Amino acid sequence: MAGEMTAPALETRGLSKSFGALSVASNIDFRLEQGARHALIGPNGAGKTSFVNLVTGALRASGGTIYLNGADITALGQAARVKRGLVRTFQINALFRRLCVLENVTLAVAERNGVGGDLLRPSGRYRAIIDEAYGLLETLGLADQALLPVNALAYGRQRLVEIAVALGLQPKVLLLDEPAAGIPSGESSVIISMIKRLSSDIALLIIEHDMDLVFRLARQITVLVQGRILVEGPPEAIAADPRVRDVYLGERERR
Amino acid sequence: MGGTLAAILSIGFHGLAFAMVLYLISVGLSVTMGLMGFVNLAHGVFAMLGGYVMTGLMNRYGVPFLAALALAAIATALVSIPLERLLYRRFYGGEELDQVLLTMGLIFMSVAGATYLWGPLTQHMEPPHWLAGQVDLGFRSFPAYRSFLILCGGLLVIALWLGLERTRFGAQIRAAVDNLRMAQSVGINTSRLFMLTFALGSGLAGLGGGLGADLLAITPSYALQYLVYFIIVVAVGGLGSIRGPFFAALFIGIADTAFKYWLPGLGAFFIYALTMVLLLWRPQGLFGRA
Amino acid sequence: MAAADARAAAIDAFARRHRFRALEAVPWLLALAAYGVFPGYLPLGAQILATILFVLSADLVLGYAGIVTLGHAAFFGTGAYTAGLLAANGWGEPLSGLVAAALIAGLVGFLSGLIILRTTGLALLMQTLVVATTLYEAANKAGRWTGGDDGLSGMVVWPIFGVFRFDMFGRAAYTYSLAVLFLGWLLARQIVHSPFGRSLTGARENTARMHAIGAPVAQRRLIIYTISAGLAGVSGALIAQTTSFVGLTSLSLERSGNALIMLIIGGVGRLYGAFIGVPLFMIAQDRFSKADPVYWYFWLGLLMVAVVIFARGGVLGIFERLWKWPGK
Numbered sequence: 001m002a003g004e005m006t007a008p009a010l011e012t013r014g015l016s017k018s019f020g021a022l023s024v025a026s027n028i029d030f031r032l033e034q035g036a037r038h039a040l041i042g043p044n045g046a047g048k049t050s051f052v053n054l055v056t057g058a059l060r061a062s063g064g065t066i067y068l069n070g071a072d073i074t075a076l077g078q079a080a081r082v083k084r085g086l087v088r089t090f091q092i093n094a095l096f097r098r099l100c101v102l103e104n105v106t107l108a109v110a111e112r113n114g115v116g117g118d119l120l121r122p123s124g125r126y127r128a129i130i131d132e133a134y135g136l137l138e139t140l141g142l143a144d145q146a147l148l149p150v151n152a153l154a155y156g157r158q159r160l161v162e163i164a165v166a167l168g169l170q171p172k173v174l175l176l177d178e179p180a181a182g183i184p185s186g187e188s189s190v191i192i193s194m195i196k197r198l199s200s201d202i203a204l205l206i207i208e209h210d211m212d213l214v215f216r217l218a219r220q221i222t223v224l225v226q227g228r229i230l231v232e233g234p235p236e237a238i239a240a241d242p243r244v245r246d247v248y249l250g251e252r253e254r255r
Numbered sequence: 256m257g258g259t260l261a262a263i264l265s266i267g268f269h270g271l272a273f274a275m276v277l278y279l280i281s282v283g284l285s286v287t288m289g290l291m292g293f294v295n296l297a298h299g300v301f302a303m304l305g306g307y308v309m310t311g312l313m314n315r316y317g318v319p320f321l322a323a324l325a326l327a328a329i330a331t332a333l334v335s336i337p338l339e340r341l342l343y344r345r346f347y348g349g350e351e352l353d354q355v356l357l358t359m360g361l362i363f364m365s366v367a368g369a370t371y372l373w374g375p376l377t378q379h380m381e382p383p384h385w386l387a388g389q390v391d392l393g394f395r396s397f398p399a400y401r402s403f404l405i406l407c408g409g410l411l412v413i414a415l416w417l418g419l420e421r422t423r424f425g426a427q428i429r430a431a432v433d434n435l436r437m438a439q440s441v442g443i444n445t446s447r448l449f450m451l452t453f454a455l456g457s458g459l460a461g462l463g464g465g466l467g468a469d470l471l472a473i474t475p476s477y478a479l480q481y482l483v484y485f486i487i488v489v490a491v492g493g494l495g496s497i498r499g500p501f502f503a504a505l506f507i508g509i510a511d512t513a514f515k516y517w518l519p520g521l522g523a524f525f526i527y528a529l530t531m532v533l534l535l536w537r538p539q540g541l542f543g544r545a
Numbered sequence: 546m547a548a549a550d551a552r553a554a555a556i557d558a559f560a561r562r563h564r565f566r567a568l569e570a571v572p573w574l575l576a577l578a579a580y581g582v583f584p585g586y587l588p589l590g591a592q593i594l595a596t597i598l599f600v601l602s603a604d605l606v607l608g609y610a611g612i613v614t615l616g617h618a619a620f621f622g623t624g625a626y627t628a629g630l631l632a633a634n635g636w637g638e639p640l641s642g643l644v645a646a647a648l649i650a651g652l653v654g655f656l657s658g659l660i661i662l663r664t665t666g667l668a669l670l671m672q673t674l675v676v677a678t679t680l681y682e683a684a685n686k687a688g689r690w691t692g693g694d695d696g697l698s699g700m701v702v703w704p705i706f707g708v709f710r711f712d713m714f715g716r717a718a719y720t721y722s723l724a725v726l727f728l729g730w731l732l733a734r735q736i737v738h739s740p741f742g743r744s745l746t747g748a749r750e751n752t753a754r755m756h757a758i759g760a761p762v763a764q765r766r767l768i769i770y771t772i773s774a775g776l777a778g779v780s781g782a783l784i785a786q787t788t789s790f791v792g793l794t795s796l797s798l799e800r801s802g803n804a805l806i807m808l809i810i811g812g813v814g815r816l817y818g819a820f821i822g823v824p825l826f827m828i829a830q831d832r833f834s835k836a837d838p839v840y841w842y843f844w845l846g847l848l849m850v851a852v853v854i855f856a857r858g859g860v861l862g863i864f865e866r867l868w869k870w871p872g873k
Contacts, residue, residue, distance in 0.1 A: 058755070082759030094757070096750040101557050107747050108758040116760055117768075122738040124560035134556055146555050147662050169758060294667060351613045351666065353853050356809055360849030367843030479798070483678050490671040520686055525751055527679040531660065534672055538664040544745070 007070030010202030015064035085172030274508030275408030279463030283456020289495015305461025331461025493543025587715030617679030622796030622862025624778025646782035654774020812861030
């Protein structure tokens with residue numbers, strides 16, 4: 001209805017972070033709408049991963065506020081934000097490498113269900129959790145490698161495990177940090193189709209360098225340069241914007 | 256001269272002497288830990304070695320004091336080089352447990368080796384005749400040897416600090432402690448830097464061990480017995496810092512001496528308690544990088 | 546049907562990892578056999594069993610929580626003195642002495658963990674050393690109660706259940722220690738296989754990832770530290786009660802260091818490292834260190850250096866590589 005205001009899934013106001021004289025984020029006002037398919041792009045060193053770290057709580061902000069579904073989470077720690085549905089993946093795989101694929105996901109599912117700290121029963125008894133985790137692996141086509149240690153999988157498949165772990169946490173807001181990074185562009189179709197199949201309940205923010213992926217998946221794009229938002233808009237507008245071309249052109253010239 | 260004032264001067268004097276010894280021994284450890292990320296619990300072995308070499312040369316071969324001291328420092332520095340090159344290097348930036356166990360094993364071997372070579376008794380050091388007795392400063396006289404220790408230590412400290420600030424070598428150390436990868440990409444040969452820094456630190460430890468032979472008794476279990484002291488100096492001072500351990504050593508030296516004088520037996524508690532509190536407040540130490 | 550079968554098979558295999566395997570009965574069978582085969586060595590055997598419990602508790606902290614500590618003896622000694630002081634002051638009932646030791650050592654573990662576990666790396670190592678050394682000095686200074694250098698004497702330990710007396714043959718001591726070790730091992734095993742234990746293993750594999758899935762890592766580390774301290778306290782009490790003596794060495798750096806050594810010889814983080822490393826070390830120590838302490842120290846040091854360089858996983862690590870045993 002026209003007058004109804006639903007809070008954005010994720011919002012930052014005036015978010016800033018500096019290390020002494022070095023500023024990685026300056027006064028960022030950012031909105032991620034419910035059910036968004038939003039991409040964050042920018043040249044190297046623009047502060048994209050720092051932004052994710054700030055939003056998830058891995059990095060403590062120097063200033064500004066962060067809202068998750070309307071609630072102020074600025075003071076909350078990382079674990080608390082995850083419990084409220086703010087989930088991220090890592091640009092470089094951060095998995096439990098020597099544990100099997102299935103366990104990587106069960107750990108996440110167990111935490112989400114609040115049983116991650118149970119001392120009294122063996123983890124194998126929690127069948128529902130194992131079932132759910134296995135189900136996720138099936139959706140991502142990883143089931144046949146469920147019992148292999150993660151470091152036995154090809155890097156591209158590990159990327160999928162990374163996403164499985166994130167999905168195991170039933171995110172409301174999902175931040176994918178370069179999901180296709182390290183995967184040869186011919187094989188990224190698996191990742192893309194998986195992202196396309198994500199529920200519209202999840203608000204998605206993708207950090208990417210791969211413009212192809214960005215233009216295929218995103219309905220809204222934010223361009224970050226040197227810790228500041230340069231411009232925001234739908235893909236066609238961004239593609240046509242001369243400032244954006246300058247930023248990327250300038251980067252190419254410098255090389 | 257008033258009783259309390261005399262006591263304070265005495266404590267300050269002896270505490271300073273103790274601090275000098277602790278600092279000379281520990282500064283090398285601080286830089287090793289900060290620079291190479293290596294928990295060298297066996298650092299005290301170098302101080303012990305310096306003490307044994309110096310007392311051995313003096314007592315058995317009649318080598319004059321200053322020469323024996325210099326030789327002790329040099330010998331220790333030389334011994335440290337193959338140790339660093341062949342053994343320690345493989346564990347830089349590695350698992351902490353490995354480093355702890357490796358260096359503990361080395362301590363055990365040093366205890367056995369020292370007992371075998373020099374026997375279980377404390378090595379005595381006779382100060383040379385020109386340092387025996389007292390130095391009269393008019394208002395008070397102080398033991399000559401300790402005065403020499405303080406003077407010597409002070410000069411070395413100044414030389415170290417100046418060297419750190421003014422020489423290229425010092426600049427390289429500072430850069431590498433601050434950001435190793437950056438230093439490497441700027442062209443600093445960090446491998447050679449590590450070796451030289453390690454040798455320098457070990458040599459200083461040997462010097463400190465020799466100089467301080469009457470403060471920290473030279474026995475085979477030296478490295479174990481005084482381990483806590485060295486570690487506190489480094490942890491409180493801040494890893495990789497050259498100035499920090501000085502103030503930490505000062506604090507320990509004076510506190511320890513003061514307590515021995517006024518409240519014997521409680522000095523250790525005071526120092527441990529303060530160390531714990533300080534490390535809680537600033538886990539990186541006074542001058543360490545966060 | 547094939548897919549469903551595969552699914553069920555995979556899930557089953559995963560869910561059954563915690564089940565008891567036949568091989569796990571071996572240490573207990575050996576321990577029971579030793580009772581019959583070495584009747585003259587039961588007092589030493591009791592010491593070995595109690596020390597296995599101590600090193601097992603250290604494995605929980607070191608191998609599972611990844612906390613490198615040089616001060617685990619603090620909890621061992623606290624438990625020892627607790628049981629010792631009780632027995633020396635009129636209350637010699639052993640089982641309640643164990644409980645008291647567990648509680649007090651656990652409390653010390655909790656409080657010290659609360660303070661020092663915020664730090665990591667070298668600062669943490671330092672703190673563990675400082676805590677243990679502080680307790681050592683305290684016990685030394687409180688000579689009036691603890692006997693100081695000479696140790697606590699005058700302990701009178703009552704028979705277990707009023708029936709089984711501790712005597713110089715060590716029969717009661719051995720079976721007592723074996724039973725307590727068994728219970729402690731059950732507890733440790735349970736914890737390791739629980740979701741809590743798995744999350745600790747995960748935290749060791751990748752701490753950042755653990756935080757990113759919402760796990761309260763710091764809180765879990767504190768809990769395992771406390772439990773481990775309690776178990777260490779029980780092991781200290783065991784030795785105090787079975788030898789009727791508590792000395793300052795129960796709090797010493799040497800005891801903490803020896804625990805690390807025994808653990809690494811057996812293999813860290815594999816639950817059974819203690820069962821292998823402790824008997825090897827203690828039997829060797831019993832035979833060689835009295836004969837020539839200098840040589841003992843030297844070869845022990847050399848062994849440690851060699852293990853770190855060539856056999857990081859200890860004996861169990863070697864087995865794993867040779868037989869490709871199921872890993873984590």
